[in-house]
């Protein structure tokens with residue numbers, strides 16, 4: 001159920017859906033997604049679907065993780081990356097080898113702690129996790145070469161755009177539930193941004209405050 005063949009099938013599916021970056025496909029194949037979910041769901045860990053992780057949240061769908069990672073990697077090597085919505089840490093683990101350092105914020109304490117455990121288990125050391133509200137970004141560590149947001153705000157938070165480095169990229173789902181679009185921003189200069197839609201998506205909402 002968690003075998004090499006099951007993982008290969010997932011990768012073939014992502015390839016068929018248009019994921020082209022072999023580095024990303026290899027990484028999806030090698031990250032053990034089954035350790036991030038409850039044992040009862042482990043047999044479904046290599047299906048291309050979001051799965052519950054408690055606290056009304058979900059582990060991101062592999063296709064979406066691959067699509068977002070691919071979109072951020074187009075610009076070359078990433079020194080500093082900000083992630084908003086660590087969840088159980090799966091997306092963080094996929095992204096880790098492509099970043100110098102990842103700064104990741106999660107508003108639910110129980111998930112923040114779980115992500116910490118998973119990333120330690122996988123011996124991923126280039127990640128700094130924080131329990132907090134990511135609406136305001138992580139000012140003391142800005143600017144970032146890339147920012148990835150794993151939950152959907154109604155409109156893109158200004159603070160996140162302002163914490164992008166020159167030529168930095170921000171990938172964020174924007175809009176009300178069931179009518180969200182995945183948007184890729186690229187900072188062209190101090191005040192200028194290019195904006196491109198990567199298509200319709202379905203994410204949990206970005207919420208304020210911490211629990």
Ligand code: SAH
Nearest residue numbers: 060085087088090091106107134150206207
């Ligand atoms: N990519 C993650 C799953 C993300 S689900 C994974 O692979 O597991 C989205 C996460 O964003 C949830 O854990 C939710 O609690 C978190 N979240 C929502 N609003 C947030 C905010 N304002 N700041 C930080 N995290 C937030």
